[in-house]
Amino acid sequence: MQLRCGLEPKTLAALVVVLVVAAVLAAQHFWSGRPQSVSAPETVREEVAVSGPVREPAPSPGPAPTAAASSGKRVVVDVSGMVRSPGVHRLPAGSRVTDALRAAGGVRPGADLTGLNRARVLMDGEQVVVGGPAPPGQPAPGAGAAGPGPGGPGPGGSPVSLSTATVEQLDTLPGVGPVLAQHIVDYRTQHGGFRSVDELREVNGIGERRFADIEPRVQP
Known part of the structure; x- marks a missing residue:
């Protein structure tokens, strides 16, 4: 080729190098472009732990009432x-x-x-x-179990003192229960006692009919 083309040795060597490089590039291009078999990707299954329903923690009980609050x-x-x-x-x-x-x-x-x-x-x-013994003008505690009939005086024949009688003693009067007896005591405390039997009409819960039943059995 050198004799036919009149090429110098250096030129011929350079041409050979170019041809070799071109052949290498062609071979590399051919190799990378060849068809390849592709396998299907494996299915990845993520296992999710099945848990029961989430329960919120029970609220902590409030502080116990202190002795000062309860009393x-x-x-x-x-x-x-x-x-x-x-x-x-x-x-x-x-x-x-x-x-x-x-x-x-x-x-x-x-x-x-x-x-x-x-x-x-x-x-x-x-x-x-x-x-x-009971104080003067007052029945003994619990004597109301055998109270007199309507219209009569208090137990033992003595009228009940509105200014000194206890709740139990007032409870022996006809139509007077523990609540009404307490109302009488509260009225007595607020007004400093009873000056007359007629003041019973001012006590909450005592009407004219109930006053008529109580009047013969009490004294101021």
Whole structure:
């Protein structure tokens, strides 16, 4: 080729190099462009853990009521008679007669508790008399179980004093229950006692008919 084309050795060497490079590039291009078999991608399955229904945590209970909150309301009662420490005592609202007796140091030996309901709930401002004779003009505690017939005087023939009677004693009057008896005591406390029997008409819950039944059995 050198003799025919008159090429110099250097030129011929360069041409050979170019041809070799071209052949390599052609072979590389052919190799990269050949068809290839492609396999299908494997299916990836993600396992999802099945869990039960989500439950929200139960709300924590609120703080327990303190002793000060539970005993915020109090009742004041007068415990007298055959107890070790008679006097005025302050007790939590909802206390019973037995709690008042305990606050007064307990009952003295020989006291008669027959007519005293120790399970009764105390009312503010009442008096609890334990044993002993009743004050003048007042029936003995619990004597209302054998009250007189309509129109008669109080138990023992003595009228009930509106200014000094306890809730239990007022409860012996006809048509007067614990609630109405407490209303009478509240009126007495607010007005400093009863100056006349006619003031009963001003007590909440006493109408003319009930007043007519109570009037013969009470005194101011």
